[in-house]
Amino acid sequence: xxxxxxxxxxxxxxxxxxxxxxxxxxxxxxxxxxxxxxxxxxxxxxxxxxxxxxxxxxxxxxxxxxxxxxxxxxxxxxxxxxxxxxxxxxxxxxxxxxxxxxxxxxxxxxxxxxxxxxxxxxxxxxxxxxxxxxxxxxxxxxxxxxxxxxxxxxxxxxx
Numbered sequence: 001x002x003x004x005x006x007x008x009x010x011x012x013x014x015x016x017x018x019x020x021x022x023x024x025x026x027x028x029x030x031x032x033x034x035x036x037x038x039x040x041x042x043x044x045x046x047x048x049x050x051x052x053x054x055x056x057x058x059x060x061x062x063x064x065x066x067x068x069x070x071x072x073x074x075x076x077x078x079x080x081x082x083x084x085x086x087x088x089x090x091x092x093x094x095x096x097x098x099x100x101x102x103x104x105x106x107x108x109x110x111x112x113x114x115x116x117x118x119x120x121x122x123x124x125x126x127x128x129x130x131x132x133x134x135x136x137x138x139x140x141x142x143x144x145x146x147x148x149x150x151x152x153x154x155x156x157x158x159x
Contacts, residue, residue, distance in 0.1 A: 040060075057090035059117065066118045070125045072097075078132055079105035086124070088117050097124040101132065105139070108132050 011112035041145045052067040059067070067086060074084045082103035095117040101108040110127035 004009040052088065054084040055087065055089040057088075057095075058116075059088065063088075063117050063121075066111060067121050070121050074099065074101060074125060074132075077129060078108075079135075086121070088121065090117075095120045097121050099124045099128050101128055106135055108135070 032137065051071055052064070067088065071084050071086060077083065078084060078101050080103075082101050082105075084099070084101050086097065086099045089098075094113045094115055097112045097120040098122075099110050099115075099119070106130045108128050110124045112127065113121035114118045114123060
């Protein structure tokens, strides 16, 4: 029995996933009850796969779209090979949001609370993005060679 090399197995799995996604999206396009935002022509409530999880409430379609946009922006901004996940939990009158970014460069976590779930998601996004920016600045500064220390007398002599 012949075995398929790992690289080809990955390519076959990926193609199967893409074909399945196309099939799901084409079937979803035949439903008329979903209102789809113009900037998201293939996203409907039934077909949206999410890394954002919701607890103790059912989010509106707008909340889900906002959350997915935040995750996409964070994935684009995060270090290579990062995993971004989020949780929105309805507790009393507030929505508690947690966004986690796991990467080789580090783990970046942020939480936020607000009466509006979309605003809480945005605040958590800002906090995580600030932590990633700080990490990027530090990483860049660590890669620079140390600056030589100059003696004040040497600087004055050249002037």
